[in-house]
Amino acid sequence: MAKKKGKGGKAQQSLDPEREAGEIRGLLERGKWKFALERAKALHKRVDSAESAGLLEKAYVGRVAGLRESALLQEASALIEVAVQKFPHLRQELEGERLVLAVRSGSVRELLTEIARVPEPRERARLEDLLRREVTDPREIADCDTLPSDHPLRRAAAAVADAFEAVISRPVSEEEVRLTEVSRRSPFAPWKPLIHAIAAMYAGETERCRELLATIGEESAPARLVPAIETMLDPSATLPNGPSLRLARRVTASETDLRAALRRVLRGVETPDYRLILEGTQLALDCCQRTRPDLTSKLRSRLWHYMTAHGAPFDALTLLFSPPPRKDAEFWLWEVAAHCQQEGDPWTHVFYLEQYRRHALAEKLLKPGTPEEAALYLHMARQLAPIDPYRNEEEARECAKEDADLLETLYDHQTPEIRAAGEVSRGPGSVMLDPDHTFRRAAQCDPQPFIFREWMDWSGGFQAKEGEKRKEEVAELWASLRPGDAEPCLILSEMAEDRGSLTKAMKYLDEGEERNRLDPALRRARLTLWLKAALKHAKGNKPHLALKDLANAQELEAATEGARPLLIEALRAAIAESGGFEEMAKTARENIARFGGDDLFATTLLHLASANTSKTKHKSFTKTPPALPFALAMARIMTLVRDCRLPLQVPPKWRSWLRSGAKNKAFRQAPPQAALALAEWACFHQDDYELAFAAAGAAFHGPALHHPRAFFLRAAALYRSNLTSEWRRPLQCAGTLSKNDPELRQEISAWERHIPMIFHPRSVLTMEDLSPAEIERQLEMEKRRAALPKLELPFPVFSPTVPNRKKKREKTAPSPAHSGANPEPNQDELLDLFGELFDEFEVREQKDRP
Amino acid sequence: MNGQRPHWLDDPKAPLHTILGVSESPTHEELRAAYLRRLTEFPPDRQPEAFQRVREAYELMKDPYARFEALLRSADPTRSPMELLSGHKKLHFVDKQLWLEALKPK
Numbered sequence: 001m002a003k004k005k006g007k008g009g010k011a012q013q014s015l016d017p018e019r020e021a022g023e024i025r026g027l028l029e030r031g032k033w034k035f036a037l038e039r040a041k042a043l044h045k046r047v048d049s050a051e052s053a054g055l056l057e058k059a060y061v062g063r064v065a066g067l068r069e070s071a072l073l074q075e076a077s078a079l080i081e082v083a084v085q086k087f088p089h090l091r092q093e094l095e096g097e098r099l100v101l102a103v104r105s106g107s108v109r110e111l112l113t114e115i116a117r118v119p120e121p122r123e124r125a126r127l128e129d130l131l132r133r134e135v136t137d138p139r140e141i142a143d144c145d146t147l148p149s150d151h152p153l154r155r156a157a158a159a160v161a162d163a164f165e166a167v168i169s170r171p172v173s174e175e176e177v178r179l180t181e182v183s184r185r186s187p188f189a190p191w192k193p194l195i196h197a198i199a200a201m202y203a204g205e206t207e208r209c210r211e212l213l214a215t216i217g218e219e220s221a222p223a224r225l226v227p228a229i230e231t232m233l234d235p236s237a238t239l240p241n242g243p244s245l246r247l248a249r250r251v252t253a254s255e256t257d258l259r260a261a262l263r264r265v266l267r268g269v270e271t272p273d274y275r276l277i278l279e280g281t282q283l284a285l286d287c288c289q290r291t292r293p294d295l296t297s298k299l300r301s302r303l304w305h306y307m308t309a310h311g312a313p314f315d316a317l318t319l320l321f322s323p324p325p326r327k328d329a330e331f332w333l334w335e336v337a338a339h340c341q342q343e344g345d346p347w348t349h350v351f352y353l354e355q356y357r358r359h360a361l362a363e364k365l366l367k368p369g370t371p372e373e374a375a376l377y378l379h380m381a382r383q384l385a386p387i388d389p390y391r392n393e394e395e396a397r398e399c400a401k402e403d404a405d406l407l408e409t410l411y412d413h414q415t416p417e418i419r420a421a422g423e424v425s426r427g428p429g430s431v432m433l434d435p436d437h438t439f440r441r442a443a444q445c446d447p448q449p450f451i452f453r454e455w456m457d458w459s460g461g462f463q464a465k466e467g468e469k470r471k472e473e474v475a476e477l478w479a480s481l482r483p484g485d486a487e488p489c490l491i492l493s494e495m496a497e498d499r500g501s502l503t504k505a506m507k508y509l510d511e512g513e514e515r516n517r518l519d520p521a522l523r524r525a526r527l528t529l530w531l532k533a534a535l536k537h538a539k540g541n542k543p544h545l546a547l548k549d550l551a552n553a554q555e556l557e558a559a560t561e562g563a564r565p566l567l568i569e570a571l572r573a574a575i576a577e578s579g580g581f582e583e584m585a586k587t588a589r590e591n592i593a594r595f596g597g598d599d600l601f602a603t604t605l606l607h608l609a610s611a612n613t614s615k616t617k618h619k620s621f622t623k624t625p626p627a628l629p630f631a632l633a634m635a636r637i638m639t640l641v642r643d644c645r646l647p648l649q650v651p652p653k654w655r656s657w658l659r660s661g662a663k664n665k666a667f668r669q670a671p672p673q674a675a676l677a678l679a680e681w682a683c684f685h686q687d688d689y690e691l692a693f694a695a696a697g698a699a700f701h702g703p704a705l706h707h708p709r710a711f712f713l714r715a716a717a718l719y720r721s722n723l724t725s726e727w728r729r730p731l732q733c734a735g736t737l738s739k740n741d742p743e744l745r746q747e748i749s750a751w752e753r754h755i756p757m758i759f760h761p762r763s764v765l766t767m768e769d770l771s772p773a774e775i776e777r778q779l780e781m782e783k784r785r786a787a788l789p790k791l792e793l794p795f796p797v798f799s800p801t802v803p804n805r806k807k808k809r810e811k812t813a814p815s816p817a818h819s820g821a822n823p824e825p826n827q828d829e830l831l832d833l834f835g836e837l838f839d840e841f842e843v844r845e846q847k848d849r850p
Numbered sequence: 851m852n853g854q855r856p857h858w859l860d861d862p863k864a865p866l867h868t869i870l871g872v873s874e875s876p877t878h879e880e881l882r883a884a885y886l887r888r889l890t891e892f893p894p895d896r897q898p899e900a901f902q903r904v905r906e907a908y909e910l911m912k913d914p915y916a917r918f919e920a921l922l923r924s925a926d927p928t929r930s931p932m933e934l935l936s937g938h939k940k941l942h943f944v945d946k947q948l949w950l951e952a953l954k955p956k
Contacts, residue, residue, distance in 0.1 A: 071955075104955070136953035166873070169943050173872045173884045202941055203871070204857055221953055228952050232941060243951035250944045255935045262932050294943055295934055302931035309927035337925035365875060372875065375918035446914070766919050 017047045024055050033059065033066035057087050064097050068104070077101050096130065103134040112146035115153065131187035132220045138164065138188060156182045160191045167198045174199075190220035197229060206233055250291075258287040265303065269310045277307070281320055300325040305334040309341065323413040327422060329359035329366075346383040347399035347433055353380050354432045355407070355422055362421035374446035378454070381438040385458045385753060389435070396433035436470070440477075447481040450746065456491065457750060468495060486512035486519045493525060502533055523558040528645045530556070534571060535646070538613035543579025546613070547572065566596055566605065567640050574609035574619075600625060601633040608637060612648045620651060630654075631661025635674035635695070642677045647685075655688055662694035663786050672702030672710075679713045689721035693788040700783045707779065708737040708744055714782060716751060721788055733778050735764030856892075859900055866920065869907040881911055 020043050027036035040059040044052040060083035067076035080098055084091045102110045115127050131153075135141060141157035148154070159181040166172045177195050182188050197212035213230065216223050228244035231237045232251050239245045261284035268276030281303060288296045304325045307317055318324060325331055332355040339349050357376050360366035366373055384392055411419050432438055439455035452474055459470035472495060478488040489512030496504040506529065512522045530553035537546035550572050553559050559568060573588035589606065596602040603621075610619040634654070641648050650658075661667060662678070670678075675698035683692035692713055699710035711734035718727035731748070738744045745765055752763050770778075858864035867874050872884045885908040892900035910916045 134955075137950050164949075165946060168946060168949055170873065171868050171871055173870075173876070173880055174887060175880050175883050176873065202943075221955075224953050224955065225949070242956070243948070243954065247944070247948045247952040250948055251941050253942055259932070259935060262935070266930060266932065292935075292942060294945065299931060299934060302934060305927040306929075306931050333921070334925050334927055336922065338927040340922075341927065367875065371914035372918065375915040378915065379918060379922070766916070766923075 033063040194222035332356035371446040377442035570609035627661035672699040672706035692717040
C-alpha cells in the first residue's frame with residue numbers, strides 16, 4: 001500500500017506539470033479516483049492553475065461517486081463538504097450525489113423536500129429519475145409527511161408498498177396488485193411489473209414471470225431483484241454471494257433437514273420415546289429457524305398441540321418449549337380444536353373461542369362488527385344453547401373463574417401485545433358464556449333472520465313468563481334491526497294469541513302487513529287467527545261468536561286458496577250443528593260433499609271438525625273405517641291442517657287405524673305431500689313415531705323432490721323411537737339432498753340443535769356430501785322398510801328386575817310417546833332412566849358406606 | 851395459469867383462500883372477482899377437477915358462517931405438523947428485510 005502511495009503520490013512530484021496533468025486525466029478515465037484525487041491535490045498545490053483546479057474538481061466528483069459505489073456513504077458525504085468548501089460552485093453539481101447519499105442512508109426527507117418545492121420540469125424529471133433508481137422501500141416515501149397525504153407520489157408509493165408487502169408475504173389476487181394508482185410515467189412504474197412478476201412466480205406461472213421481468217427498466221431499483229428472482233425460477237442459475245443469493249436461497253430453501261428432524265419428533269411421539277422427542281424438537285426448531293424462520297412460531301404451536309393431543313403432560317411441554325409458544329389467534333384456534341376432540345365442556349370451548357376472537361381482532365384477521373364476527377358469536381351461542389339456561393348461569397360463572405386463573409398462567413412469557421390482546425375481564429365480565437349475550441352480539445354484527453330464530457328458540461327454554469318476555473325482547477330487536485321483515489310481527493302476534501289477546505295479535509299482523517304486504521305467511525296467519533278464535537269460541541259453547549269468526553275468516557282472500565274453503569265449511573258444519581243452526585249445517589255438509597269429492601274424506605273431515613269444536617260429545621265413526629282409504633283421506637286432511645296451521649286433535653283410536661293404513665303397501669299411492677304432512681304431524685305433534693315412519697315411507701315412492709323431507713322425517717322418527725344410530729344415515733341423506741331447499745335445511749338445523757352433542761357433535765349440513773351411490777342405496781333400503789325397526793339393545797333396559805320403575809310408570813300418566821302402540825321408549829326417556837339408575841347406584845353406595 | 855395444473859389441486863387440505871387466490875379475509879367484491887377469474891382459468895369442460903375445487907371453495911368462502919365452520923374444522927391437532935411443509939409450494943414467503951437488502955445497490 002505504501003509503495004502504491006509512493007508510486008501514485010510523492011514519487012511523481014518532480015514530474016512536468018503538463019505530463020502530470022495528463023497522467024491524472026488517465027487515472028480519471030480509468031476510474032482510479034483515489035490516486036487521481038491525491039495527485040490532483042498535489043498538482044494543484046504545486047501549480048495552482050485553472051487547469052489543475054479543474055482536474056481537482058473532477059477528481060473530487062469522481063471520488064465521491066467512487067465512495068458511493070463502495071457504499072462508504074458517510075465518507076462520501078464528508079468529501080462533498082470538503083469539495084464544496086474548496087470549490088463552492090461544485091455545490092450544484094454535487095447536489096444530486098448528496099441526495100442519493102441521503103436516500104441510500106435511509107432518509108428520503110431531503111429528496112421529497114426538493115420535490116415538494118415543485119421544481120421546473122427538467123429538474124423534476126431528474127429528481128424523479130433519482131427516485132426511480134434509488135428508492136428501495138416505497139414504504140419510506142408513503143410514511144414520510146413531507147408531501148401531503150393526497151400527493152400522487154405518496155399515494156402511488158403507499159399503493160406500491162402495500163402491494164409489495166402483500167405479494168412477498170402471501171398469495172394475492174390480481175385485484176390486490178392491480179396498482180391503478182401508479183401511472184406509466186410514475187417513478188414507481190417499474191415496481192408494477194416487479195410485483196406482478198413476484199405474484200406470478202409464487203403462483204407457479206414461470207413464463208409469465210419471466211416475461212414481466214423482461215419489462216422492468218434496467219436502471220430502476222426493482223431491476224436489482226431480477227437476478228435473484230431468475231435464480232428462484234431456476235435454482236441452477238449462478239449468482240454471486242450476497243443479499244440476492246441469500247434471498248433466493250431462503251425463498252427456495254430446502255426442507256430436507258427440517259423434515260428429518262420432524263420425523264424424529266413424530267417417531268418419538270408414536271413410540272413414545274422422550275429422548276427422541278426432546279432431541280428432535282430442538283433440532284427441528286433450530287432447522288426451522290435457519291431455513292424457514294417464517295414458520296418457526298407456527299411450528300412451535302403445532303408441535304405443542306400435536307404432543308398435547310398425543311397425551312404429553314403439560315409440565316413436560318412447558319419444559320420442552322421454553323419459552324412457550326406464542327399465544328396468538330392461531331394458537332387459540334388449535335386450542336379450541338383440541339378441546340373439541342377431547343370432548344371438553346362447552347364453557348371452556350366458548351372461553352377459548354373468545355380468546356381466539358380477541359387475538360384475531362388484534363391481528364386484524366377479523367374485522368369487528370362484520371358477518372365473520374357474527375359467525376363466531378353464533379358458534380359460541382350454539383355451544384351453550386342446548387344446556388338448560390338456569391344450569392348454564394351457574395356453571396358458566398364457575399368455569400369463567402377457573403379459566404381466567406388458567407389464562408394467567410398461559411400468558412406467562414408472552415409479549416406485552418399478546419398479553420394485552422388476550423387480557424380477560426373477570427367475574428361478571430365473562431358475558432360470552434351467556435348465550436343471550438352472544439346471540440345478541442351475533443345479531444348486532446349481522447342481523448340475519450336465522451340468528452334471531454335460534455335466539456328465540458333458546459329463549460323459549462326459560463320458564464313460561466321469563467321465556468315469553470325474552471322471546472318478546474328478541475322479536476322486538478329483530479323488528480327494529482330489520483324494518484322490512486314481517487316475521488317478528490308474526491311471532492309477536494302468535495305470542496299475543498297464545499295469551500288470548502286476539503286484538504293485540506291482529507294489531508301485530510297489521511304492523512307486519514305494513515312492513516310487507518306481499519308476505520303470504522302473514523295473510524295465512526290472519527286466517528289461522530280467525531279459525532283458532534272460532535275453535536276457542538266453539539269449545540266455550542259460544543257458537544254464534546264462533547260462526548262470526550268463521551265469517552270473518554271467509555272474507556279473507558287467503559280463505560279461498562286451495563282446499564281451505566273445505567276446512568272452513570267443515571268447521572261451520574260442526575259448529576252450526578252443535579249450536580242448533582241446522583239449515584246452515586246442512587248447507588255446509590252439502591258443500592263439502594260436493595267439493596270434497598270423496599265420501600270418506602268428507603265424513604272424516606266433518607268428524608274431525610266435530611271432535612275439535614265440541615267440548616263434550618262429538619260425532620264419530622259408527623264402525624271402523626277401512627284402514628287404507630281412511631289413511632289416504634287423513635293424509636289429505638293433514639295437508640290442509642298443516643297449510644292452515646291449525647292445532648286439530650285426532651281422536652286416539654283413529655291413530656291405530658292410521659298406523660295400519662299407512663303400513664299397507666297400497667298407501668304408496670298417497671300423494672307425497674299428503675303422506676309427508678301426515679308423517680310430520682305424527683312425528684312432531686303426536687309423538688307417534690311408528691305412524692311417522694310408515695307415512696314418510698310413501699314419499700320415497702314418489703318424485704325425487706320429496707325424498708329429502710322423507711329422509712328427514714324418517715331420521716326424526718328413528719331418533720325419537722330408539723337408541724340405535726340408524727337415524728344418522730337418513731339424516732345425512734337429507735342434508736346432502738337439501739342443498740336447494742333452505743326451508744328444509746332450516747328445519748333440520750333447528751331439529752339438530754335439540755340433540756345432545758354426545759350423540760350428534762356435528763350438523764349434517766356441514767358434513768361432506770354422501771355420494772349418489774350411497775344415497776341410492778339408502779333410498780332402496782328406506783323403500784323396503786314399511787315399519788319402524790324394533791329396538792334391539794344388548795342389555796335389558798326394561799327388565800322387571802329394575803326396582804321402582806314399574807311402580808313409577810303406573811303412578812304417572814302415560815307420556816304421549818307411549819299412549820299409542822309404540823312400546824319402545826324414546827331417547828330422552830332412556831337417558832332419564834340411565835340417570836335414575838345412576839342416581840340409585842350413588843344412593844346405594846352412600847348407604848353402604850360406614 | 852396457462853393450462854398448468856394448479857399446485858393446490860394435489861393438496862386436499864389447501865386453504866380456501868389459496869385456491870381462489872385471495873387474501874385470508876377478502877371483501878365480497880374481491881372474492882367475486884377472484885372466482886370469476888378462476889372460472890376463466892379453469893373452465894369446467896377443460897379442467898373439471900380444478901373447477902369443482904374452485905366452486906366449492908367459493909361457496910364456502912362467500913358464506914361467513916360456513917367459512918368459520920370450515921376454519922374450525924381445518925384445525926386438527928392430531929394431524930402431523932409435517933403438513934406445514936408438505937402442503938406448501940416449493941417457494942416460501944420470506945421476511946421483507948431480505949428483499950430490501952437485495953434491492954439495495956451493490
